[in-house]
Amino acid sequence: AQSVTQPDIHITVSEGASLELRCNYSYGATPYLFWYVQSPGQGLQLLLKYFSGDTLVQGIKGFEAEFKRSQSSFNLRKPSVHWSDAAEYFCAVAAGNNRKLIWGLGTSLAVNP
Amino acid sequence: DAMVIQNPRYQVTQFGKPVTLSCSQTLNHNVMYWYQQKSSQAPKLLFHYYDKDFNNEADTPDNFQSRRPNTSFCFLDIRSPGLGDAAMYLCATRGRSGTGELFFGEGSRLTVL
Numbered sequence: 001a002q003s004v005t006q007p008d009i010h011i012t013v014s015e016g017a018s019l020e021l022r023c024n025y026s027y028g029a030t031p032y033l034f035w036y037v038q039s040p041g042q043g044l045q046l047l048l049k050y051f052s053g054d055t056l057v058q059g060i061k062g063f064e065a066e067f068k069r070s071q072s073s074f075n076l077r078k079p080s081v082h083w084s085d086a087a088e089y090f091c092a093v094a095a096g097n098n099r100k101l102i103w104g105l106g107t108s109l110a111v112n113p
Numbered sequence: 114d115a116m117v118i119q120n121p122r123y124q125v126t127q128f129g130k131p132v133t134l135s136c137s138q139t140l141n142h143n144v145m146y147w148y149q150q151k152s153s154q155a156p157k158l159l160f161h162y163y164d165k166d167f168n169n170e171a172d173t174p175d176n177f178q179s180r181r182p183n184t185s186f187c188f189l190d191i192r193s194p195g196l197g198d199a200a201m202y203l204c205a206t207r208g209r210s211g212t213g214e215l216f217f218g219e220g221s222r223l224t225v226l
Contacts, residue, residue, distance in 0.1 A: 032213045043119075043203055043217035044156070090155060094213025101213060103155035 002027045002095040006104035013081050014112045021076040021107050023091035032094035033074040034101070035065055039087045047089075050074060061085070086111045116140070119204050119218035126194050127226050134189040134221045136204030144207040145187045146215065147179060151200045162187060191223075199225045 005024045013019055025031055032051050036044040048059025055067040065076045074091060091104040117138045126132045136145065143164050148156035160169045162181045176198070178190040191198055201222050205215040 034214065036217075041201075041220075041222065043117075043219045044205075044215075045217070046214060049214055088153075099207070099213035100158070101215060105155050106153070108153070 002093060002102045004091050004093050004102050004104040006089075006091055006107050008107045009105070010108045010110070012110040012112060015083050016080050019076075019078045019081045019085070019109070021089050021091075021109070023074045023076065023104060024072050025074065025091075025093045025102075026072065027093050027095055027102075031074075032099065033065075033067060034092045034094070035059065035063070035074070035076050036090045036092065037061075037087050038090065038106075044090065047076070081109075081111055083111045083113060085109060117204055117206055117216050117218035119202075119221050121221060122219060123222045123224070125224045125226065128195065129193045132191050132194055132223065134191075134202050134204075134223070136187045136189070136218055137185050138204075138206045138216075139185070140206055140208065140216060141184065142206035142208045142216070143184070145181060146203075146205040146207070147177075147187070147189050148203040148205065149198075149200045150203055150220075156203055159189070194223070194225045196225050199223055 003026045007022050034049045035047040037047050038044045047063050048057050050057050050067045058064050063078050067074050088106045090106045092101045120135045146161040147159045150156045159173045176192050180188045201220045203220045204218045
């Protein structure tokens with residue numbers, strides 16, 4: 001069955017530090033992968049997506065993610081975190097002919113000043 | 114800017130009193146989704162429309178209904194809200210490209226007293 005695992009429920013980093021949020025997926029075919037961010041009380045905003053081609057994808061707000069087929073991973077990274085990055089981050093894979101999104105449980109990011 | 118707009122942003126209702134949440138989109142997307150999201154959880158798909166075709170998730174309670182009178186609008190009706198229905202309700206759209214990328218509204222926060 002298709003699934004998405006985000007191993008870290010909560011992460012705290014200091015402002016200016018680097019960040020990596022982990023995402024592992026289980027899907028038989030070539031996955032369509034997404035990272036979404038959700039600020040408190042808001043909807044979800046797409047950070048970046050991977051469909052094919054270059055396995056290192058750039059997104060908004062200085063985020064990037066790398067698709068590694070051999071590890072079934074799509075980890076999100078940012079070299080220097082800003083206080084405004086504190087939010088909930090969701091990894092998702094689009095599965096099946098109808099491209100239904102399978103969501104991870106999310107990682108809550110806190111940023112210390 | 115083209116976008117997905119949800120109204121109201123905040124809705125307070127009494128136990129058992131019907132409520133309707135609305136979603137409009139200017140993206141001309143043919144697929145519209147309703148998600149329920151409870152605190153610190155991933156969004157849970159309730160149903161979606163592919164054009165006029167309604168697709169209900171197997172575990173969506175009968176208490177939840179939806180209408181899509183035209184391409185631009187979609188409504189979520191909760192016939193008899195219970196305390197367990199208090200949540201954020203997210204509307205999302207997807208275009209015909211089939212890549213699975215969703216565009217979300219800001220959400221409607223439902224409180225049940």
